[in-house]
Amino acid sequence: MTTRRQFLALACGTLAASELRAQLDPNIQAKRKAALDAAISKVVGDAPVRAGRVKLDVPPLIDNGNTVPITVTVDSPMTAASYVKAIHIFTEKNPQPYVITAHLGPRAGRATLSTRARIADTGRVIAIAQLSDGSYWSDTVSVIVTLSACLEDGLI
Amino acid sequence: MARVAVTVPASAKRGEVIEIKTLAAHVMETGFRRTQTGELLPRDIITDFVCTYNGVEVFRAELHQAVAANPLIAFTTVATESGTLEFKWTGDNGYVATHKAELKIV
Amino acid sequence: MRAAALFLAAFCACTQAGEIPLAERRSGYEFMGRETRAMQDDDTTNPALFALLDGETLWNRADGAAGRACAACHGDAAQSMKGVAARYPAIVGAKPLNLEQRINACRVEKQRAAAFAYESKELLALTAYVARQSRGLPIAIEANDTTRPFIDAGRALYERRQGQLNLACSQCHDDNWGRSLAGTPIPQAHPTGYPIYRLEWQAMGSLERRLRNCMIGARAEPYAYGSPEMVELELYLMWRARGMKLETPAVRP
Numbered sequence A: 001m002t003t004r005r006q007f008l009a010l011a012c013g014t015l016a017a018s019e020l021r022a023q024l025d026p027n028i029q030a031k032r033k034a035a036l037d038a039a040i041s042k043v044v045g046d047a048p049v050r051a052g053r054v055k056l057d058v059p060p061l062i063d064n065g066n067t068v069p070i071t072v073t074v075d076s077p078m079t080a081a082s083y084v085k086a087i088h089i090f091t092e093k094n095p096q097p098y099v100i101t102a103h104l105g106p107r108a109g110r111a112t113l114s115t116r117a118r119i120a121d122t123g124r125v126i127a128i129a130q131l132s133d134g135s136y137w138s139d140t141v142s143v144i145v146t147l148s149a150c151l152e153d154g155l156i
Numbered sequence B: 001m002a003r004v005a006v007t008v009p010a011s012a013k014r015g016e017v018i019e020i021k022t023l024a025a026h027v028m029e030t031g032f033r034r035t036q037t038g039e040l041l042p043r044d045i046i047t048d049f050v051c052t053y054n055g056v057e058v059f060r061a062e063l064h065q066a067v068a069a070n071p072l073i074a075f076t077t078v079a080t081e082s083g084t085l086e087f088k089w090t091g092d093n094g095y096v097a098t099h100k101a102e103l104k105i106v
Numbered sequence C: 001m002r003a004a005a006l007f008l009a010a011f012c013a014c015t016q017a018g019e020i021p022l023a024e025r026r027s028g029y030e031f032m033g034r035e036t037r038a039m040q041d042d043d044t045t046n047p048a049l050f051a052l053l054d055g056e057t058l059w060n061r062a063d064g065a066a067g068r069a070c071a072a073c074h075g076d077a078a079q080s081m082k083g084v085a086a087r088y089p090a091i092v093g094a095k096p097l098n099l100e101q102r103i104n105a106c107r108v109e110k111q112r113a114a115a116f117a118y119e120s121k122e123l124l125a126l127t128a129y130v131a132r133q134s135r136g137l138p139i140a141i142e143a144n145d146t147t148r149p150f151i152d153a154g155r156a157l158y159e160r161r162q163g164q165l166n167l168a169c170s171q172c173h174d175d176n177w178g179r180s181l182a183g184t185p186i187p188q189a190h191p192t193g194y195p196i197y198r199l200e201w202q203a204m205g206s207l208e209r210r211l212r213n214c215m216i217g218a219r220a221e222p223y224a225y226g227s228p229e230m231v232e233l234e235l236y237l238m239w240r241a242r243g244m245k246l247e248t249p250a251v252r253p
Helices: A004-024 A028-044 C002-013 C034-041 C049-060 C070-074 C099-111 C121-132 C148-159 C169-173 C207-217 C228-240
Strands: A049-051 A054-057 A068-074 A084-091 A098-103 A112-117 A123-131 A136-145 B004-007 B017-024 B046-053 B056-063 B072-078 B083-091 B096-105 C090-092 C095-097 C196-198 C203-205
Touching: A028 A084, A028 A123, A054 A123, A054 A136, A068 A084, A068 A123, A068 A136, A068 C034, A084 A112, A098 A112, B004 B083, B004 B096, B004 C049, B017 B046, B017 B083, B017 B096, B046 B072, B056 B072, C049 C070, C049 C121, C070 C099, C090 C099, C095 C099, C095 C228, C099 C121, C121 C203, C148 C169, C148 C228, C207 C228
Parallel strands: A049 A136
Antiparallel strands: A054 A068, A068 A112, A084 A098, A084 A123, A098 B056, A112 B072, A123 A136, B004 B017, B017 B072, B046 B056, B046 B083, B083 B096, C090 C095, C196 C203
């Protein structure tokens, strides 16, 4: 049987170790790719995602990654027979790649979504559209994020 | 105070596609940031946004930590009839904000 | 960090341009990307709009032991506050006061309310609302017998090397504007749009917060909020930007 004290020691040790790993991980790129793939497959499942039909507008050179204007437009007639059901946005380098999902339908008139995202670092931004026929289409843009030259006191 | 700002045209022609721009005052704290003394700031974000048009949902969004502070969500809808557009934001720690806008078909 | 310091030292040694000629002055707006400029230009989605709304509420709200609102004395801010921010910091009594201090003086003396803290949401909102009424107007700071000693003191601070990086404000913003520092363009440091919504902060902030940010960046001990040095520096910067148009509430990266 584990005493409360043992449990706490074990839990703290595990936490500390995992935290250290998170900061020093030499495999961060693979981990990020896995996180991105996981986030995308959660949305699309096993369905294939084809490039095209989607236009992702995001500045190629970003003044500050905290507030990046993003517009997604999808080529769709937006009729009851053929429309965009959802638009999803992902980033490659964020600790959590999922940005937003918008659910729309024929009543939107146009398949478009504008928002502002946080993008932690230079990398890819991916927009995926889910169409009413069940197909998935995407656009990917590589962006460069410039960071503020000087640090300030306050939050890290 | 749960401030929001919504831009909707006051009137439109029937069948016209109108643009709706919404902004909500919110820090969108990611849960990944730390204070200078190392304490993790707990996540505090808006998670859901819904727009209904005369009671029928026409747009919905799920937001995550990567949406910037004071979230902007802009989208379109077809002006079908005169009536009320209602907007609702919900999030962590019981956050709720609502807004109504009247649209007239001319 | 050391590499950054060496880089900065080497970089700053290479040019010495001195004060920017009046005709060559450019707002920080012109150094921003198209998308960030668009964010500032669209009043309906400028993220500073919440500060303006809060400021308007505070302007019309009765407060303090006197139970009076700003509007009770000053009426419609669009009329009474037009051009005011373009004249601040202004000499009140024997020393310069910035707009935040002027607002707080009014609160304490006329409303008999507690002063708002520096960088509080309330003070930033009310200042932004007042300054917004001067948008598009030229900055109107004059160098005369009253203001000159303070402008000169501000200039001395601006040109004085400080901090572990041993940098003066002028080394970046007079001598090397338009070049890049860590991938971001160095602007000319004209305070044309304060309080600003700064994307880096994801919030509103005052000119003093921005100045402290630069000082901390140069590893200098920043002057306290509201200190005479800060206000003199603000006065010098506003005089240096005389004639340029106010943009409040500006968006900056």
